[in-house]
Structure formats: structure tokens, C-alpha cells
Amino acid sequence: MSQDNVNEKEWETWIDHLIIEDTFQKENIPFYQYSEFENVKSISENIYIATFKISQKTVALKCISLNYKFTLDNLINEVKRHRKLEIHDSILRFYGISKQEDSNNYLIILEYANNGSLRQYLKSNFQRLDWNAKLNFAKQISNVLMFLHSNDIVHGKLNFENILVHNGNIKLNDFEMNKYTSESLKFLENTLGPIQYIDPKYLEIFNSIGKDKSSDIFSLGIILWEISSGNPPFEMETQLNVDLLNNIVKGKREMVIPGTPTKYKEIYTDCWKQDGNSRPDISQVVKNLSEIIISGANVETETPQPQISNVTDEIISVKSETSNIQNEELEVKSDPPFVDVSDEAVVFIKGLFEFFIDLFKKQVPDIRPIMIKNYIKEHNKNPVKVLSEMIINPSCYWFTSLIGFFYKNGIGTVIDYQMAFEFFSLAADQILDMKNTSPYNTNKEIGSVYLVTMHLKGLGVKADMEKAFQICSKIADEGCPIALNYLGLLYNHGYGVKKNCKKALELYLKSAEKGCLVAQMNVGYCYKNGVGIAKDESEGFQWAIKSALSGNINAMREVGNCYSRGIGVDKDHTEANKWFEKYAENK
DSSP: OOHHHHHHHHHHHHHHHHHHHHHHHHTTOOEEEGGGEEEEEEOSSSEEEEEETTTOOEEEEEEEEOSSSSOHHHHHHHHHHHHHHTTSTTBOOEEEEEEOTTSSEEEEEEEOOTTOBHHHHHHHHGGGOOHHHHHHHHHHHHHHHHHHHHTTOOOOOOSGGGEEEETTEEEEOOOOOOOOOOOOHHHIIIIIOOGGGSOHHHHHTTTSSOOOHHHHHHHHHHHHHHHHHSSOTTTTSOSSOHHHHHHHHTTOOOOOOTTEEHHHHHHHHHHTOSSGGGSOOHHHHHHHHHTOOOOGGGSOEEOSHHHHHHHHHHHHHHHHHHHHHHHTTOOOOOSOOOSOTTSHHHHHHHHHHHHHHHHHHHSOGGGHHHHHHHHHHHTTOOHHHHHHHHHHSTTGGGGHHHHHHHHHHTSSSOOOHHHHHHHHHHHHTOOOOTTOOOGGGHHHHHHHHHHHHHHHHTSSSOOOHHHHHHHHHHHHHTTOHHHHHHHHHHHHHTSSSOOOHHHHHHHHHHHHHTTOHHHHHHHHHHHHHTSSSOOOHHHHHHHHHHHHHTTOHHHHHHHHHHHHHTSSSOOOHHHHHHHHHHHHHHO
16 A cells, blocks of 8 residues: 555544544543543454443443444444433443554443343343243333334344343343345354344345344244243254255244243244244233233243143053053053154154163263253254153053153253153153163163152252152162162262262262163272272272263273373373263263
8 A cells, every 4th residue: 555545544434433432422421531441341243241440330332333334424323323312221331432553453442231131141041031020121121122113223233142131131232233235144144143133024035125023023032932931942953054044034933942831932922923924013012021921820821730640640541551551461561652753853862762761870960961961962953842742642551751851951941940850750650661672661660769759859849858868768669770870879968868888889889880871980980089988099990981981971081091190000191091082072
């Protein structure tokens, strides 16, 4: 670039700054020197958190660089928009403007939302939110959108990134800016937000038409669903995916989350209708939300409670039939009578349940939910749909422990300990034949063991350690390896029974000999630390590596620690690293 061009560019920049400063003065917009901030830290691509030196107030700094796309007029218009809308409590407060020294970057100073985005808040707090709290969020978002629409403002980018939470209350941010033409999905993601929230008519022909208020209503419908689920829409599908885009355009939507109030479901499904003209306006949405009253168990919900009754009736019927067969001294059949084993959904559920059983025998509790979610994701399945298909399957009583597991861990639904307890109870009450080795024979054992956990921790039922011990002892007496290991844990910690480490080791060994990898790891722990037996680190290592070689992920880490520190085996950093890598690969 020639010196003349450089001088011309500097001249243009200088003129721009003069215009900006003059505009700010006329509009009475506060301007702060960049040096007035301290502890400036980046929290996203163009957002910083900082502290005013004098007041020690925490603020957010939104960085805007003037260029051929974002012009001087864009900056001035955005500042004016912030200034106009800050009167609403649910919109981020605007404090003024600053400028990074020796740069073309301006900073819009905004209120800092201390709870992060709505997505972050739901992820951290969803388990503690009841339906009154969720409804409150829905009402706040709808009310602020009504404020915008009443001022003839289309938000245009309503999604989880632009809805923030401050002290538990909603704060809206980032209204639609100027548009640029492109035909790539990456463009859509960068300039319009995640495609799951974008009006299908806009996705279909990209931005050859302008967004309108009905586009915001569509986005609102997706957000209301997200509040009900605690999960991102189409979480198991890649956002920048042509198939996902095409499916949304064709009318694909998320499934209703069990436990959702019926009226609430009707509101968001009306909002995300394909035809924008069929969607309600925001005042109707606000009115409909105001009519929902959450009053505990009396609220009408989209919950599979009726199916629980049907499942119970079916189990009673199966018990009766089984008893009759036993009375006639015939062999009890425990293979599940699937309606159509060729059906894709049934085949997947069967495979998922067998994977679940394998996890239960091989892995510690904390890692199981992660691996189940990964299994579902790897098979390109929607967890909401998987749960629904399990519940409505005529043979669901064969895998009620897995359904309970979904509710306990919030997979495909909200975390619901009472529902989890119901399904674990159904599994525990199942009649089985201990001589039969079918994987579905394990359903009772898993359900019973999870009932132990529920009683121990008071999840969905009043905490009762003695009850937990009674349940575990009963199923362990039938020879169930997993229950034997859990009973060992109860003795080891003195839960519901007098602490007895020697008895704990005895039970671990019985379970380990039956092939329970978690029990093998527990035996290794006892030998390594002298729990219930004389300390023997070498024996402890042998049990740990036996469990690790068979696939126990935590045992892989333990073996790595042993090699790294020379516990029960000679130090070998190469071997240690190998096992640590195995642990990382499998976790």
C-alpha cells in the first residue's frame, strides 16, 4: 500500500472517530477511557469482563471493530438501540462506550449477567428447578419479547446465546444487526445463530426475505421447549448439518418431554408451527402462559404416568401367568416377547439394554450415564425418542431398570427421582428364574440395586439406610454378583448395618469370582490399603490389572498410578503412560 493510501486511510479513520465522538456528545452517551477498567478478561470471541476501577463494578465489554461490514452507522445505530431499550428490566443495562487504545475497536459497556447464558444456567441448575421456576423463565422471556414487538422491534437472533441470567432473572441481549448474503451453513451459524432456532421459511430461502415477528415466535417456541427439557434442541445432531437444516425446513421438531404441563406443550408447539401465519402473536403467548397454574400433583402434564399403570398391570399379569406355569412345574421363560424383533427401534433398545447391563457389571456408577449418552449419540438416536419408545413398548417390563436409569440421570427427560423410583420398583418386583442366564434376568437385580441407592441417598423416597440394607441383602442372597458387591460396600461403610470390613472383602471376593469387574477393583483396593485383611500391595495390583484388562475404566487409571508410583509393582513410566492413555481413550 502506498504512503498516500495509508495517509488516506488514517484520515478516514480520524474523521470516523470525530463523527462518533460528536454523536455520543449529542446523544449524551457516556464515554470512558479504556484505562478506567482493570482485570479485563476475555469470556468469548468478542466479549470481555472487566471492573470499573473507581466503583469496582463488574461490567461486560462488547468489542466492535469498524470495518467494511460493520460500519460507523452500524455502531451508532446499535448504541442508540441499546439506549432506547435499556428501560426494560429484562434487557441488559447500557452504561456507555469505550475504545481500545491504538486500535479501531470500540467497546459497548453493558451490564454483566453473573449467571451466564440461559443454557449455562439450565445445565448447572436444572435439577433444582421445579415447574414454577421454569414457567417464570418462560414468562420473563415472553414479556420482554412483547416489549420489543410492541415497539416494532424484531429481535431476529433469539436463541440460548442471547438470553442471559442475572441473579436468577432473565436478561436479553444482542438484537438483529445488518445482514450479508452467503449460501454456506457456516454463514448461517455465525450471523444468524444456531439453525435450530431459525424460522424454517428463512432457512429454506436463506435471507432473501426479511425476518418478522413470527420468526421471533418460532425461536421462542424452541426456547420454551429447551426450558422444559434442560437440553439443547437436537443435541445429538451436528448443528452445521445439511440434513438437520432440511429436516427442520420439512417440519422436524423435538419430542415433548415427559412431565411437561399439557398447556405449556400446546403453547410452544403452536409457536413452532411451520406456517408463520398460523403462529400466535406474542400477546397471545403471554396470555396463555399466564393461565398456567402449577399446583403440585394436580397440574395436567405430558407424563407417561398412565403407562406406568399399564406396565404395573402387565407385570401383575405376567406374575400370575408365571405362577401358573410354575405350579404346573413347567420351565419359566424369561426371554422378552418382543412384538417384532426386526423393528429398528426394538433392535436398538435390546442392544442398548445389553450395553447397559455390561456397563453395570464393568464400570463404576459415575461413568455409566456418560457412556449411555455416548452410545445413543454414536447410534444417531434421539434420547427423548428412545425413552418414549421404551415406555410404549409392550415388553417394557423387561427393561424397566433402564427406563428408571433414564429418569434418574435426566436422559431424554428431566431428572425425576420419583419416576425413577417407580420404574426401579417395577424392576425389583419382577419374577425371575435364577437358573436362566438371559440378560433380561438381570433387570430385577439392577432395579433392586438402584433402589438401594435411592433409599441410601433419599432420592424419590425418604432416606432409610436400614431399608437399603434389607433390599440389598435379599437380592444378594439370591446370588446376584452386582448385589453382592453393593452389599460389600454397605458393610465397608457401615450403611444400615454395623461396619465390618472383613465381611465386606468376603462379599467383594464372591462378586469378583462371578465376574463383576467393579468388585475386582474393590478387592484390589482392600489388599492395597489393608481393609479387612493384611496389607498386600502386590496382590492389590494383581486384582486391579485383572479388572483393567477386562475393561474397567477406573481400574485402568489405578494400574497407571501403580506403575507410576511403584505400588505393588516396579516403577515403569512407559507402562504408566500406556495405561493412562487407555483410561483417557475409554472415558
